[in-house]
Amino acid sequence: MKPYQSIPIQDCGEPLIKIPLEQFSLETPHPYQKLGASYGPKSPYYLRAQVVEALxxxxxxxxxxxxGWKIHIFDAYRPVAVQQFMVDYTFTSLLEEKGLILDALSPTEKDNLWQQVYQIWAVPSDDLTTPPPHSTGGAVDITLKDDQGQLLDMGGMIDELSERSxxxxxxxxxxxxxxSYHQRRELLNEIMTKAGFLRHPGEWWHFSLGDQMWAWQSQQAIAYYGRA
Structure with missing residues (x-):
């Protein structure tokens, strides 16, 4: 259990609404959908109403x-089932990258791999008291695009399992x-914190507002977004 998950949730009932995508930059199809993740009737490009306003x-x-510059939205709302898909996908990718065979690993070796996965992925918990941040509609993964339509090099990729994150x-x-990489990350953090977001302590691209992580970082007594 991570420290922020101890924050109690009193969901304010604010709806998920569609992000006005024409105002931002994004990748289509969605990166996780390209990998095979199914959102069902849900859309990854939704957030809570106040979070959309802040964005x-x-x-x-x-x-x-x-x-002319734009925020490039990589990921926003993420159902728990998609969280589970991406956790499993990342674990499998890590096995392939290291040339490992799952059945040949000791319990300790498996645990070490899972610890690497959970450095950037929240546990896909079905417990309503510990929802993954993206499953609340209060978290968004973003980067920047310049006035020439080029993504800025931030010195690391979103979802990268390395210290560069x-x-x-x-x-x-x-x-x-x-x-230059640091200055760009600081610019991203500056514009988001001015709007009320807080940055994930371990991920340069992840920002939240109203969820447990945000409440924990801002020393609020409660979070007002639970699982959406």
């Missing part, structure tokens, strides 16, 4: 500094492009 505000902050990985580097 629009964040883009306004961005465009005040860099006209740490928000401040490049903070102490004095070389170029290391400093």
């Amino acid at each position: 629009i505000e964040a883009q306004t902050h961005l465009q005040q500094q860099y006209p 740490q928000p401040n990985y490049y903070a102490t580097q004095r070389d170029n492009p290391g400093q």
